[in-house]
Amino acid sequence: QVQLVESGGGLVQSGGSLRLSCAASGRTFPNYNMGWFRQAPGKEREFVAAISWNGYSTYYADSVKGRLTISRDNAKYTVYLQMNSLKPEDTAVYYCAACYDGSYYSPVSYLYWGQGTQVTVSS
Numbered sequence: 001q002v003q004l005v006e007s008g009g010g011l012v013q014s015g016g017s018l019r020l021s022c023a024a025s026g027r028t029f030p031n032y033n034m035g036w037f038r039q040a041p042g043k044e045r046e047f048v049a050a051i052s053w054n055g056y057s058t059y060y061a062d063s064v065k066g067r068l069t070i071s072r073d074n075a076k077y078t079v080y081l082q083m084n085s086l087k088p089e090d091t092a093v094y095y096c097a098a099c100y101d102g103s104y105y106s107p108v109s110y111l112y113w114g115q116g117t118q119v120t121v122s123s
Contacts, residue, residue, distance in 0.1 A: 002026040002098045002112045009094060009117030012086055016121070020081040022096030022114060030074040033099050036081045037107055038092035038119075048094070049081060050104035059104050064090075086121045093118050 008020040022034070035050035049070040050059045058070055069082040079096055093116040102109030 002029055002032060004096050004098065004112055004114035006094065006096050006114045006117040009119045011120045011122065014086060014088055014121055014123050016086050018083045018086065018119060020083065020094055020096075020117060020119070022079040022081075024077045024079070024098070029077050029098070031100070032112075033101075033104060034070075034072060034079045035097050035099065035104060035110060036070060036079075036094060037097060037110075038090075038094045039116075040092040043092075045095070045107055047105045047107070051079065083119070086119075088121045088123045091119060091121050 003025045005023045006020060008018060012018055031053055033050060033053050036048040037045050038048050039045040047061050048064055049068055051070045051072050055072050067085045072079045095116045096114045097110035098112040099110040
């Protein structure tokens with residue numbers, strides 16, 4: 001089993017940057033592919049980015065390509081989401097999640113979820 005705790009959210013102006021962290025516990029963390037999702041009020045949870053268990057492959061939603069970067073440090077049991085050039089439409093609760101197999105893009109594939117961290121981008 002894997003427990004996930006996100007941090008790093010906050011209030012930032014449009015064009016600003018944030019770095020989200022997801023700290024994991026559980027010996028099997030390095031075996032899991034990891035993803036970031038977000039959910040804005042009144043909207044469904046949507047895929048943001050994912051990274052393979054070894055960090056060799058990354059995947060992004062079209063809306064964040066070139067602005068957000070996912071990375072991981074298996075030695076530290078941590079996944080990161082560097083967020084640059086933030087826009088008001090990036091405002092949401094951001095969740096990290098762990099999956100073993102299945103589509104990176106679908107929340108159904110993910111077995112474990114964090115509690116989320118709020119990101120608010122003001123215009």
